[in-house]
Amino acid sequence: MFSKDSILSVEWDSRQESKFGGSLCARGNAIVEFLSHPKRLNYSFVLGERTDFAAAVKETAKNLAEIKEGSGSDSIGVLIGDNLTNEEAALALKFAREIIGTSNIALFAPDDSPLFRAWMDNDLSGLKPAGGKTEGNKRVYLIVGDAFTEHPCTAKGVLEGKRAGRGNEIIVISPEINHTAWFATQHLLCAPGGEAAVTAGLLKGMVENSGAKLTPDLTKLLDGIEWNEIERIGGVTKDQLVRAAASLLGAARVETYISNIFGRIGSPALTSLFAEAATRICPGEKVYEPQFVQQNSWGVYSVLAKAGGGKVFEKLGGSELEALVLLGLDLFSVYPASPVEKALREKKFTVATQLFWGQTASRANVVIPAAGLLEKKGTVSPAFGEDLVREEVIAPPGGAYTDEEFLLALSRAMGRDLSPGGEIERTTARSGSGVALASEWSDYVKAMRELDAAETVLIPWSEAVHAADGSLSRNFNWSDITCPEPELMISEKIAAEMNISGGDRIKVTSEGGELEITARVTGRLPDKVVAATIHFPAVRKLFPWKLDEGHGEMILAPVPVNIDAQGEKN
Numbered sequence: 267m268f269s270k271d272s273i274l275s276v277e278w279d280s281r282q283e284s285k286f287g288g289s290l291c292a293r294g295n296a297i298v299e300f301l302s303h304p305k306r307l308n309y310s311f312v313l314g315e316r317t318d319f320a321a322a323v324k325e326t327a328k329n330l331a332e333i334k335e336g337s338g339s340d341s342i343g344v345l346i347g348d349n350l351t352n353e354e355a356a357l358a359l360k361f362a363r364e365i366i367g368t369s370n371i372a373l374f375a376p377d378d379s380p381l382f383r384a385w386m387d388n389d390l391s392g393l394k395p396a397g398g399k400t401e402g403n404k405r406v407y408l409i410v411g412d413a414f415t416e417h418p419c420t421a422k423g424v425l426e427g428k429r430a431g432r433g434n435e436i437i438v439i440s441p442e443i444n445h446t447a448w449f450a451t452q453h454l455l456c457a458p459g460g461e462a463a464v465t466a467g468l469l470k471g472m473v474e475n476s477g478a479k480l481t482p483d484l485t486k487l488l489d490g491i492e493w494n495e496i497e498r499i500g501g502v503t504k505d506q507l508v509r510a511a512a513s514l515l516g517a518a519r520v521e522t523y524i525s526n527i528f529g530r531i532g533s534p535a536l537t538s539l540f541a542e543a544a545t546r547i548c549p550g551e552k553v554y555e556p557q558f559v560q561q562n563s564w565g566v567y568s569v570l571a572k573a574g575g576g577k578v579f580e581k582l583g584g585s586e587l588e589a590l591v592l593l594g595l596d597l598f599s600v601y602p603a604s605p606v607e608k609a610l611r612e613k614k615f616t617v618a619t620q621l622f623w624g625q626t627a628s629r630a631n632v633v634i635p636a637a638g639l640l641e642k643k644g645t646v647s648p649a650f651g652e653d654l655v656r657e658e659v660i661a662p663p664g665g666a667y668t669d670e671e672f673l674l675a676l677s678r679a680m681g682r683d684l685s686p687g688g689e690i691e692r693t694t695a696r697s698g699s700g701v702a703l704a705s706e707w708s709d710y711v712k713a714m715r716e717l718d719a720a721e722t723v724l725i726p727w728s729e730a731v732h733a734a735d736g737s738l739s740r741n742f743n744w745s746d747i748t749c750p751e752p753e754l755m756i757s758e759k760i761a762a763e764m765n766i767s768g769g770d771r772i773k774v775t776s777e778g779g780e781l782e783i784t785a786r787v788t789g790r791l792p793d794k795v796v797a798a799t800i801h802f803p804a805v806r807k808l809f810p811w812k813l814d815e816g817h818g819e820m821i822l823a824p825v826p827v828n829i830d831a832q833g834e835k836n
Contacts, residue, residue, distance in 0.1 A: 299742055299743065300638065300738060300741075300742070301638070301640065301641070301660060301663075302663070303622075303741060305622055305623070305741055306621060306622065306635070306663050306666065307620055307621060307622060307623060307627070307633065307635035307636070307665075307666065308635050308663050308664055308665030308666055309635060309665055310322035310632070310633060310634055310635060310665075311627070311630075311632065311633040312325050312631065312632050313631060314628070319634070319665075319667060319675070320675075322632050322633075322634060323634075323672070323675045323676055323679050324679055325631075325632055326617045326632045326676055326679070327676055327679035327680045329589065329615045329617075329631070329632075330342060330366065330589055330591075330615070330617075330676075330680065331680055333588050333589045333615060334366060334367070337588050339366050339367035339368045340368050340369065340370060340586075341586065341587060341588040341589065342366050342368050342370065342587070342588070342589040342590075342591065343368070343370040343371070343578045343581065343582070343587045343589070343590050343591070344358060344361070344362045344366070344368065344370060344371040344372075344578075344590075344591045344593065345371075345372060345373075345374045345578060345590065345591070345592050345593070345595055345597065346358055346371070346372070346373050346374065346566055346570070346593045346594060346595060347373075347374060347375070347560070347563075347566075347592075347593065347594040347595025347596070347597075347600070348375060348560035348561050348562045348563040348566060348594060348595075348639075349561075349562070349593075349594030349595070349619075349621070349636065349638065349639055349669075350562065350566055350593060350594040350639075350669050351562065351565070351639065351642050351643075351644030351645055351646055351656075351670075352562070352565040352566070352568075352569055352644065352645040352646065352647060352653075352690055352692070353644040353645060353670070353686065353687075353690060354593075354594075354642070354644065354668070354669045354670050354673075355565065355566040355569040355570060356569050356688075356690045356691070357669075357670055357673050357674075357684065357686050358371065358593055358669070358673060359371060359569065359570060359573055360684060361673050361676070361677060361684060362573075364682070364684065365676075365677050365680055365682060365684060366591075369573070369574055369575075370575070370577075370578045370581065370587065371570065371573055371575065371578070372570065372573070372575040372578040372579065372818070373563060373566045373567050373570050374595055374597065374600060374601070375559070375560050375563035375566075375567070375600075376528065376600070376601055376819070376820035376822055377526055377527055377528050377534075377558075377559035377560065377563075377734075377822070378526075378558045378559055378560055378563040378564065378567070379563075379567065379819050379820075380526075380533075380534040380535040380538070380817075380819055381524070381526060381534055381535065381538050381556045381558065382563075382564060382567045382568075383535055383817060383819065384534070384535040384536070384538040384539045384542075385538070385542075385556070385650060385696065386571070386693070386696055386697070386698075387696075387697070387698040387702075388481075388484075388539050388696075388698055388703075389481075389696035389697055389698060390481065390484075390539075390542055390543055390546055390696075391696060392481075393478075393479075393480065393481070393543060393546040393547055394478070394479065394547070395478075395546075395547060395548060395549040395550075396472070396473075396476035396477065396478035396515065396547045396548070396549055397476060397515075397549045398549060399518075399549060399550070400515075400516060400517060400518045400549045400550040401518070402518055403430075403431050403518050403519075404431070404433050404434060404435075404516060404517045404518050404519075405427050405428070405430065405431065405434040405435075405517060405518065405519045405520075405521070406434070406435045406436075406437065406513050406514055406516075406517035406519075406520050406521075407424050407427065407428065407435070407436045407437065407520075407521050407522075407523070408437045408439075408468075408514065408520065408521070408522040408523070408541065408544070408545070409424070409436065409437070409438050409439070409446050409450075409522075409523045409524075409525070410438075410439045410440070410461055410465065410522075410523070410524045410525065410526075410531070410537060410541060411439075411440060411444075411446070411461075411523075411524060411525030411526060411527070411530060411531070412440060412444035412445055412446050412447075412525055412527075412728050413446050413523045413525040413557060414444075414445045414446040414449070415444060415445045415446070415728045415729070415730050416525045416527060416557070416559070416728050416733075417523075417525060417557045418730065420523055420525075420557070421446075421449075424436060424449075424521070424523075425449065427519075427521070428449070428451075435451040435452060435513050435517075436449055436450050436451055436452075437450065437451070437452045437453075437454065437510050437513065437514075438450040438452070438453050438454065439454045439456055439461050439464050439465065440453070440454075440455070440456065440461075441455065441456050441457060441458045441459070441460065441461075441501075441725055441792065441795060441824075442725065442727075442790055442791050442792075442795065442797060443455075443789075443790035443791075444728070444790070445730070446525075452506070452509070452510050452513070454502045454506060454507070454510060455501070455502070455792070456500050456501045456502055457499065457500060457501030457714070457717070457718070458532075458717060458723040458725050458795055458824035459531065459532025459533075459713070459714055459717055459723075459725075459823045459824045460499055460500040460501045460502070460532060460714065461500075461530075461531045461532060461533075461537045462500075462531065462532055462533040462536040462537045462540065462710055463495075463496050463499040463500030463501075463502075463532075463710075463714070464496075464500040464501075464502050464507065465536075465537050465540035465541045465544065466488065466491060466496060466500075466536070466540045467493070467496040467497075467500060467502065467504070467507035468507055468510055468511050468514070468540070468541075468544050469488065469511075469540045469541075469543050469544045470488050470491065470493075470496070470507075471504075471507050471508045471510075471511030471512075472511040472514060472515055472544055472547060472548075473485075473488065473547070475508070475511060475512060475515060476515055476547065478547040480543060480547075483703050483704075484539075484543060484703065486704070487703045487704055487707060490704070491707070495711070498718075499711060499714045499715075499718075511544075514544060514545075514548055515548060515549065517548060517550050518550040518551065519550050519551040519552070519553075520545055520548040520550060520551070520552045520553070521552070521553040521555070522541055522542070522544070522545040522552075522553065522554045522555065523555050523556075523557055524537065524538055524541055524555075524556045524557065525557045526556075526557075526559065527559055527726055527728060527800060528559075528601075528726055528735070528800050528806060528809065528822055529724075529725070529726045529800065529806075529809045529822045529823060529824060529825065530725060530726050530824075531823070532710060532713060532714055532717075532823045532824065533706065533710040533713075533823070534822075535706065535817075536703075536706060536707065536710060538556055539703075541554070542554050555649060555650075556649075556650070557649075558648065558649070559734050559735075560734055561639060561646065561648060561734075562639060562646040562647060562648065564647045564648070564649065564650065565645065565646055565647030565648075565653075568647065568692040568693055568694050569690060569691070569692055571692070571693035572691070572693055575818050577815075577818070579813055579818060579820070580813060580815060582605050582606065582609050583604070583605025583606075583608050583609060583811070587609070587614065588614055588615065589614060589615040589616070589617075590609065590610075590614060590615070590616045590617075590618075591616075591617055592616065592617065592618035592619065592626065592630070593619050593669050593672075593673075594619060594636065594669055595618070595626075596618075596620060596621075596622075596624055596626045596627075596735070596737040597610070597618070597626050598610060598624065598625040598626040598629070598803060599624060599625070599626065599735045599736065599737035599803050599806075600735045600737070600806075601806060601809075601811075601820065602625070602803040602806055602807045603778060603806075603807065603809070603810060603811035604778070604779075604810075604811055605811050606811075610625075610626065610629040610630070611629065615631050616629065616630040616631050616632075617630060617631065617632040617633075617634065618630040618632070618633055618634070619633075619634045619635075619636040619667075619669055619672055620633055620634070620635070620636055621635075621636050621638060621737075621738065622737070622738070622741055624737060625803065634667060634672050635665055635666040635667065636666060636667065636668075636669065637662035637666045637667060637668045637669075638662070640659060640660065641659055641660055641661065641662040641666070641668075642656070642659060642662075642668050642670075643656055643657060643658075643659055644656060645690075650694075670686055674686065702816075713821075713823060716826070717823075717824060717826065720794075720826030720827075721794065721826075721828075722760070722794055722795075722796055722826065722827050722828065722829055723794060723795055723796070723824050723825070723826060723827070724774065724776065724795075724796050724797065724798060724808060724824060724825050724826075724827040725795060725796075725797045725824045726797065726798070726800035726805075727753075727755055727797035727798055727799050727800060728799075728800065728801075729745075729748075729749045729799050729801060731744060731745040731748045731749050732745055732749060732799070732801035733801075734801075735801060735806070736800075736801025736802060739801065740801065740802070749799060749801075751784070751802070752781075752783055752784075752798055752799040752801075752802040752804060752805045753783065753784050753785070753786045753798065753799055754772055754774060754783045754784065754785050754786065754796055754797070754798050754829075755785075755786050755787075755788045755790070755791060755796060755797040755798070756772075756785055756786070756787055756788070756791070756796045756829070757787075757788070757789075757791040757792060757793050757794070757795060757796070758787060758788070758789055759793040760793070760794070760796065760829070761785075761787040764829070764831045765831065766785050766787065766831050767785070767787070768785060768786050768787050769784060769785065769786075770784070770785045770831065771783070771784060771785070772784070772785045772829055772830065772831055773829065773830040774796070774798070774808060774827050774828070774829050774830075775827060775828045775829075775830070776808040776809070776810065776825050776826065776827045776828075777810040777825065777826075778807055778808045778809050778810035778811070778825065779807040779808055780808075781798075781804050781805065781807070781808060783798060783804075783805075796827065796829060808825065808827065809822060809825055810825065
């Protein structure tokens with residue numbers, strides 16, 4: 267909670283029921299810098315020239331109306347990010363349908379969307395624990411990814427729980443020795459992208475040990491996956507997985523956290539599904555918490571779930587869309603792949619609500635200075651089953667507008683009043699039994715074979731001073747000092763074989779693009795693995811645009827790369 271007396275002070279939520287005991291991580295405390303940041307946008311822009319809000323709205327309305335009349339409503343697309351409240355997402359949906367008349371509206375959150383789909387399309391709520399209540403007080407924490415870096419408050423509860431009793435454990439699944447793995451009692455060091463295979467092995471080991479019953483489709487899938495396939499793809503032995511499975515089954519309390527980020531997990535949906543099933547069949551108390559990258563992506567997703575999306579992502583790189591409305595989204599920072607760059611460079615009209623001036627703003631025809639989520643009244647949903655209603659908030663800086671204010675003004679300028687409020691229709695109920703699991707696993711196995719054959723594989727690397735795609739944190743003073751530009755972490759073996767020293771400039775090439783980057787040699791990576799700080803567009807561009815048309819999602823996973831040490835030596 268922010269003090270009304272000063273925007274430069276932070277008051278912790280000291281209520282007993284508050285999450286993480288009301289404490290904030292360092293990035294949370296630094297949010298006051300964001301609220302009064304001198305680089306925050308507080309003027310509207312048209313074609314890069316500063317103007318007032320009314321003129322920017324008028325220019326937007328004129329262009330959208332002309333495109334709608336000349337090429338039809340479906341030539342306009344609306345992409346939404348996480349900087350909208352649930353109420354604003356509902357208003358944006360109404361705007362797309364009633365003012366524009368388009369079905370092309372979708373959430374753009376490639377890190378989180380697969381986790382949402384896994385939750386919605388596979389109802390595991392009916393799974394029963396394997397056996398009776400476990401004796402004792404043993405706690406086991408299962409963590410996929412690097413939760414301590416990306417969600418630092420997680421570390422507080424997990425480490426306190428581990429130290430609360432002898433025999434408590436932390437099991438970490440990751441392809442690198444990250445900040446979370448430092449504290450692991452069992453580190454299941456998987457192959458890049460191997461998290462889905464490892465969690466499948468954990469679940470298989472638990473079922474074989476306990477006789478637990480799963481859903482029919484999940485049972486059929488696991489029965490058809492051989493242990494040698496799990497070991498080959500996941501990079502973890504059966505003995506290790508069976509030992510970890512026994513720890514989970516023997517715990518009086520299990521807490522599972524999945525921390526995905528752009529391109530980390532080979533199949534986030536499968537990983538989430540297997541990890542949730544493993545947690546649910548544990549006989550003790552249990553907590554299952556996928557930790558989302560974006561702050562309100564789940565809230566927006568649940569509002570837009572029935573919208574259909576109109577295949578916006580398929581159309582993005584083509585000529586079908588002649589206008590883009592970007593709300594609460596720094597598109598180029600989130601995923602600067604070639605179709606995104608093409609869409610923003612070509613003769614398409616683009617209007618974007620933005621917090622800072624970045625590449626998205628510089629390429630947009632109209633830029634509207636945006637209020638942040640902490641400056642808006644309304645509902646945000648940071649986790650499944652968690653809705654936070656903000657009644658009292660700090661006002662945005664002068665000249666900045668909420669997305670609601672912009673949409674209402676734009677609708678009026680286009681000749682129709684759009685009424686906010688009313689009951690928000692959200693899709694949060696789970697359904698389905700996983701009938702498409704077999705084909706999804708088959709696609710995953712094929713992709714992992716290609717990775718296994720690669721000479722060098724790139725995985726994302728998280729830095730604690732940055733958050734999400736870095737579009738906000740790159741503007742913080744402390745991140746500019748600590749991690750001002752991306753670095754390439756390379757294993758000691760690769761460094762020795764290629765005569766690379768820390769500080770050398772290295773050229774990295776992938777199917778997605780090319781980047782010259784500074785090298786840092788580390789002992790925290792396996793032999794064939796390199797990792798780059800993922801909070802910079804230049805690194806994200808190395809991950810190629812691959813669309814899963816069946817699910818309407820981006821396929822993000824570790825990628826094969828070539829590295830060239832012919833840059834300047836330090």
